[in-house]
Amino acid sequence: MFFQQFINGLAVGSIYALVAVGYSMVYGVLKLINFANNAFMVAGAFLIVLLYSWWHVPYWLTVILSLFLCGAGAVFMERASLNPIRKKGAPGISALICTVGYSTVITNLLLYIFGSQTIAVPSFSTFSTFTLLGAVIDPFTIIILATALVMMILLTWLTYGTKYGEAMRAISQNSVATQLMGVNVNRIITITFFIGTVCAALSGIMIGIYYSAVDTTMSFTIGIKAFAAAILGGIGILHGSLVGGLVVGLLETFVAGYISAGYKDAIAFVILILVLIIRPSGLFGKQTQQKV
Amino acid sequence: MSEVVLHCEKITQRFSGLIAVSDVTMDIYQNEIVGVIGPNGAGKTTLFNDITGIYRPTEGTVTFAGEDITGLAPHKITAKGMTRTFQNIRLFDNMMVLDNVLVGLHSANKASIVESMLRLPRDRREEKESLRRAEEVLELTGLYEYRYNYANSLPYGLQRRLEIARALASRPKLILLDEPAAGMNEQETSELLVFIQQLKKMGNTIILIEHDMRLVMNLCDRIYVLDHGMLIANGTPDEVRSNPQVITAYLGEEV
Amino acid sequence: MFRKAINFWAKHQILITAIFFAVVLVYPLVLESYYLRNVAIQCLLYSILSLALNLIMGYTGIVVLGMAAFYGIGAYSLAILTTKAGFSFLPALVCSVIITFIAGALLALPTLRIQGNYLAIVTLGFCEIMRIVELNWVSLTNGPFGIKQIPAPSLFGFTLSQPVQKYYLAVVLLAIVVLLMHNVINSRSGRAWKSIKSDPIAAQAMGINVFRYKVFAFAICAAIAGLAGVYYASYIGYVDSTTFNYNQSIQILSMTIMGGLGSIPGSIFGAIFFVILPEFLRWLGTFCGEWIVEWRQILYGLILVLMIMFKSDGILGGFDLRQIHLYNRLQEKNAAAEEGQKK
Numbered sequence: 001m002f003f004q005q006f007i008n009g010l011a012v013g014s015i016y017a018l019v020a021v022g023y024s025m026v027y028g029v030l031k032l033i034n035f036a037n038n039a040f041m042v043a044g045a046f047l048i049v050l051l052y053s054w055w056h057v058p059y060w061l062t063v064i065l066s067l068f069l070c071g072a073g074a075v076f077m078e079r080a081s082l083n084p085i086r087k088k089g090a091p092g093i094s095a096l097i098c099t100v101g102y103s104t105v106i107t108n109l110l111l112y113i114f115g116s117q118t119i120a121v122p123s124f125s126t127f128s129t130f131t132l133l134g135a136v137i138d139p140f141t142i143i144i145l146a147t148a149l150v151m152m153i154l155l156t157w158l159t160y161g162t163k164y165g166e167a168m169r170a171i172s173q174n175s176v177a178t179q180l181m182g183v184n185v186n187r188i189i190t191i192t193f194f195i196g197t198v199c200a201a202l203s204g205i206m207i208g209i210y211y212s213a214v215d216t217t218m219s220f221t222i223g224i225k226a227f228a229a230a231i232l233g234g235i236g237i238l239h240g241s242l243v244g245g246l247v248v249g250l251l252e253t254f255v256a257g258y259i260s261a262g263y264k265d266a267i268a269f270v271i272l273i274l275v276l277i278i279r280p281s282g283l284f285g286k287q288t289q290q291k292v
Numbered sequence: 293m294s295e296v297v298l299h300c301e302k303i304t305q306r307f308s309g310l311i312a313v314s315d316v317t318m319d320i321y322q323n324e325i326v327g328v329i330g331p332n333g334a335g336k337t338t339l340f341n342d343i344t345g346i347y348r349p350t351e352g353t354v355t356f357a358g359e360d361i362t363g364l365a366p367h368k369i370t371a372k373g374m375t376r377t378f379q380n381i382r383l384f385d386n387m388m389v390l391d392n393v394l395v396g397l398h399s400a401n402k403a404s405i406v407e408s409m410l411r412l413p414r415d416r417r418e419e420k421e422s423l424r425r426a427e428e429v430l431e432l433t434g435l436y437e438y439r440y441n442y443a444n445s446l447p448y449g450l451q452r453r454l455e456i457a458r459a460l461a462s463r464p465k466l467i468l469l470d471e472p473a474a475g476m477n478e479q480e481t482s483e484l485l486v487f488i489q490q491l492k493k494m495g496n497t498i499i500l501i502e503h504d505m506r507l508v509m510n511l512c513d514r515i516y517v518l519d520h521g522m523l524i525a526n527g528t529p530d531e532v533r534s535n536p537q538v539i540t541a542y543l544g545e546e547v
Numbered sequence: 548m549f550r551k552a553i554n555f556w557a558k559h560q561i562l563i564t565a566i567f568f569a570v571v572l573v574y575p576l577v578l579e580s581y582y583l584r585n586v587a588i589q590c591l592l593y594s595i596l597s598l599a600l601n602l603i604m605g606y607t608g609i610v611v612l613g614m615a616a617f618y619g620i621g622a623y624s625l626a627i628l629t630t631k632a633g634f635s636f637l638p639a640l641v642c643s644v645i646i647t648f649i650a651g652a653l654l655a656l657p658t659l660r661i662q663g664n665y666l667a668i669v670t671l672g673f674c675e676i677m678r679i680v681e682l683n684w685v686s687l688t689n690g691p692f693g694i695k696q697i698p699a700p701s702l703f704g705f706t707l708s709q710p711v712q713k714y715y716l717a718v719v720l721l722a723i724v725v726l727l728m729h730n731v732i733n734s735r736s737g738r739a740w741k742s743i744k745s746d747p748i749a750a751q752a753m754g755i756n757v758f759r760y761k762v763f764a765f766a767i768c769a770a771i772a773g774l775a776g777v778y779y780a781s782y783i784g785y786v787d788s789t790t791f792n793y794n795q796s797i798q799i800l801s802m803t804i805m806g807g808l809g810s811i812p813g814s815i816f817g818a819i820f821f822v823i824l825p826e827f828l829r830w831l832g833t834f835c836g837e838w839i840v841e842w843r844q845i846l847y848g849l850i851l852v853l854m855i856m857f858k859s860d861g862i863l864g865g866f867d868l869r870q871i872h873l874y875n876r877l878q879e880k881n882a883a884a885e886e887g888q889k890k
Contacts, residue, residue, distance in 0.1 A: 033664050081856050090859055093610050096664055097804065098855040100612065104797055104848030112841050220793050224675065227668060262683035269672035276661045276669055344752065370754035382749035384742045388870050394735075395742045399754030401735050405763055408734030409727040415734060422735075437881075440874040458753070 013249020014148035018203035019226030028236035038223020044201030045208030074197035121208030228272035234282030303352035330518035396461035593818035599771035605808035608744030613674030619791030621776025651769025693787025807863030
């Protein structure tokens, strides 16, 4: 029982972690909570349904197209709306509300196309479960874990081992100075949005396959849990998102298993609020003092 | 000499190892204009923030009108009769000039939210009284004709003036001016000089931080000089001007 | 053109407000259709909700993304008090408003230290927690079945069972909210809120207890939304948790933002616009097909995005009618004086 819960928790947790990374990357650079991140997450899963089940595109191409389209959507959002808002020097909350607007548009567009009932997301292969230490394990869980881990390693390398990452971190310190150093800030921001959203879309696809279902309300429920994970780990910090995601996933599964399934969905919110009150910078963030 | 309004006793402010203000002791007497000068980064604004409660001094005490106010919240200190202006103007941009001054009268009034909602007698009486006082202050500061303009539509010099008007409204016992002449041209600065002298004649007590030496030397009764967070001199403008330590601190600058 | 209309409005503010309420009062007498009356009640109800959000977002500058939480608490409180505790309408109303007031304060006390963007998300989380509680606390809320047979509002032994009576109750509630808000906005406390929005540090330096004022703004906003919830529950006679979800919050947010931050008529305008929009789409649907009705929510989001991009404080935001009136009058007086001097 315990081991079973543990494995399930890890799987869900790694998915949260990937969505959390999407929040973290954008926040790290822009100090913006990109609320549309969660809409792109479900869009990723829905696009699989559209392309594979309805239009019969080969599966591998479906995945690539889905990720690319979501990334492109986020880039559009950044270029068409967020960039102009930033240029106007509007307060940060405007950009947040703008992403809330985009999230509403996207989820309702999906609702319009696919309807409100849950839709089965096809998997690329069928797996037969196996038993380990008394727990029934879906091999897909292992794929999720592996994907999350690989993505994390890739992203860490990208942020700390490449020129792009260097520029990204520089922008988060001081965007104007970075611009003056000859870095094309807008391009870096665009790339960040693209990568962050691809992570979210990828996890959306995995959620869809894992639960073999997707519906638009997941955008909100899972999206905000992932946000809680990002906050818990310290938003803007990649390994923080991973740990945060796993903690939220595990706690949630254990609460569902041992306490009450009904309140399972409330756990993430409670964590979110508690972390923000007690330690707003999260587990791995540095506490900063406000300057007058 | 007259009564002590503000007494700072050995104020020290540390920020994670960095010492911004070190062991500063000063006294401000009634109806004085006192200047605080020093090179950039000398800790002048930090000292102001310690006095007005934005920071809590790491060590030392601040006594205001005979009362220990160390570590009190800023709004409580204001309510006791100490107001300030800011180095970079902090007006309420999207409010009328008149409303800006009325906010300055906040601590002079008591009407609660419920009283205001229902327009109960105390609220109405206070509103009337505040309006009268605000208009008086606006006339005094030459802003009366701009009273219905938005604060951010005023020219720079007048914005500075409005900040002082706002600080003045509640008849404070002490006003702290943080670089009131910053960014002003010569004309505006000399107008400011006359204006602050006028404030003194009306009985106000003022501390000001300023970089404009001519203004400070012409205006202040006494001057405290800070360097690297430490008090290196204090006295009348003439004494300070001839102090060798001050000259060293300002080497290359005209004193 | 728009500017001219605003100037005219500012000059004849009292007259225009009077005309507005006159139209509102006469409306159900002229148009007796059940459908139109229902739409009008929705307009009044959402006006109250939108005003509540405006108080905290437009005036105090705190973004609340979870308004539906307080709306729901108000509705559930009334439902539980009247159906399970045997309260009559008026005491239940008062208790429910007090409960939401306390709920708002309790949420605000620990969370207000959180930086603005996070706080917005926290309110969203709170909304979701409330929804989950409403769904799972079966002994109190009947869980997914909701609470049925909530009695119609009654005042001093007189039951308001006719739709037209309920309509007038909504008018009275809105009028009270508008009046109280108008009073408080142009007072010491209102100025304190506005100054906090503009510059909290300067506000504190003016002697304003920023934290206290924020808590009260939160609590009053919650109480007003709670009042709307009370009305909703007794009007529909039934509550369940699906009404008070994320989409509801976003809808209220869209109304307030589009109408105008820091503008009372703005909030009412925003509410009317967004209530009529789907009805308009439904009407349009009879010509170009039903599909357009489904576009309602998409349009909410789209309008939100466009508004934020092009006029982030809403259509009537940034127009303080009082200021415009005073300013224009002064200019006219000065111009007249100059004219007189010339002669």
